[in-house]
Amino acid sequence: MSEQIALVFEEREYGAAELADLAGGLAAELARRGVRAGERVALMSSNRPEFVVAVQAIWRLGAAVVLFSPAWKRAEVEHALAVTEPAHAVGDHPVLGELMPMLHLDEPVTPEQGAPPGPGPEPDPGADAVLVFSSGTTGLPKAVRHTHASFRAAVRHWRDALHLTGADRIQITTPPAHILGLLNIVTALETGTWLRLHRRFDLAAMLRHIETDRITVEMAVAPIALALASHPELESYDLSSLRYIMWGATPVTASVAETVTRRTGVGWVPAYGASELPVITCNPIDGARLDSAGRAVPGVTLRVVSLETGEPVGPGETGEIQARSDSLMAGYLPAEATADAVVDGWYRTGDVGHIDAGGWVRLTDRSKEMIKVRGFQVAPAEVEAVLHGHPAVADCAVFGVPDPADGEAIVAAVAPHGQADPDELVALVGDRLASYKRPSRVVLVPEIPRLPSGKVLRRVLKERHGRASDS
Missing domain, CATH: 3.40.50.12780 (ANL, N-terminal domain)
Structure with a gap:
């Protein structure tokens, strides 16, 4: 041919x-x-x-x-x-x-x-x-x-x-x-x-x-x-x-x-992107570093803003990574969600990190609560909504923990009404949602720690139940 x-x-x-x-x-x-x-x-x-x-x-x-x-x-x-x-x-x-x-x-x-x-x-x-x-x-x-x-x-x-x-x-x-x-x-x-x-x-x-x-x-x-x-x-x-x-x-x-x-003998080239802005950074093909997501690709401009004030910070200072580019999405559906994600043309990645004087990006945390499983974003509230539909669940909270295979694993903390079967709850989520949204395990707890506003203290749950799977 x-x-x-x-x-x-x-x-x-x-x-x-x-x-x-x-x-x-x-x-x-x-x-x-x-x-x-x-x-x-x-x-x-x-x-x-x-x-x-x-x-x-x-x-x-x-x-x-x-x-x-x-x-x-x-x-x-x-x-x-x-x-x-x-x-x-x-x-x-x-x-x-x-x-x-x-x-x-x-x-x-x-x-x-x-x-x-x-x-x-x-x-x-x-x-x-x-x-x-x-x-x-x-x-x-x-x-x-x-x-x-x-x-x-x-x-x-x-x-x-x-x-x-x-x-x-x-x-x-x-x-x-x-x-x-x-x-x-x-x-x-x-x-x-x-x-x-x-x-x-x-x-x-x-x-x-x-x-x-x-x-x-x-x-x-x-x-x-x-x-x-x-x-x-x-x-x-x-x-x-x-x-x-x-x-x-x-x-x-x-x-x-x-x-x-x-x-x-084969080397790696780390890269970083999002559905909203598909290519944010990439390491150089020669001289890639494993401790960095790379530098901004040509055509993308990056900045770091303070988590407290929202103002830009200097090289090496930690804050939220934001990006601007011709490759930025036109917006979300529902449309009202766009306002929180894009500010004056800058896409708020929700990722926390810093950029050094040489332009190397290092990601250290996430300001959003999303759980990233095998590259797929999982919203805790979506899994929680399924669990709340079970009569044995009085309250629940879902969070991610580091996992070497999947990036993060999903753990569900459940405060039960009487008796609750963790395996049954895992199966319920598996029946209702995509397989990558299924918790790796369910832990039964006396209560879900919350602020007076009702916001779940996921960090507390991670500290108490932060292993990816049972030993």
Whole structure:
């Protein structure tokens, strides 16, 4: 085949022109079903090439894609539909199909032969391109709105930060409905980088394909890094094609990263971003440091403000990290949530840390109460709302504790009415919410410590019950 391969899934190869043909065919079908420019289209899909085609097709029509996690349960999907009000749906998940008419990705698509390769017609830069969900401290997820202009800026920042070119080869095992997965996919396709998409994460398959596909850039989150470090046969794989492994979503665990490097000779490049501003900092490709999230990428401006006064502080002083960039989201849905997150054009990350005179960022804490599990944001209040629905729960509070595998683990403190079964409560959350929101354990306590205002003293709970799991 003379055409350059753009995407590989299992044994199937797709060229850029074929992807364009498929996107054109799906766009024509969506148009027949009434999708118009400016509308929102829900997409709830497993990891598969049709996800990529669907995103491209929706953008060709000038519509916005709303990404629903395939891990969500019915209540989470219902909330997301209520917040974003998509007019149409595409996917392969039965929950979405039960709640609104859905074009199933298994339905055959007639390619639009001769469609131009690439992203298709130029959309309005100011129009919404993608909505992804990021939980808020109020407990229910918010939709993050990115325009074509802001997401294109993020793609440009990511490509430049990683020094990604058409000579690179990458693979994606993380969910494409997460901002990092989508960013990797779009950046690779627009850069001409060879891309393998995996159906799910499988460590052995990931290592095998680094070797056989000669992958040059590997993307990792904490659980992948830990799995690499503890793999008993890691040295048996030829990883010499890797330029580096990117660590994102959670702060680097230095001991884990150093173990992998010692065993493989491959170094790490830590990076830092958020759904609201996808690429904030990245380490240099040469000379990366494990104790820093890196420096601001070109196009992003950072500052640190005092937690007490909100005024900017000097180099080395601790406060909240704030960022400004063309890649900043257009806002949240519900819209009223935006005011607390963006002040005079500065995005409030909720992360506490400092920036030294050389521009190196070090993150030390979070001012928000979000729990970050495997790169996914979990709002304590969302889990608490489920627990409060159980008749044996008088009061409860959910908090995160450090976990080497997942970044953080979820612990629920429950003050019960009489007898309460911790395993039953864990199962309840698992039945109602995505699996990554399920507590690692439930601890029964006499009462939940609160301020007179009613605010939960989560720090007290962390001090008392701060281990990730029972010994």
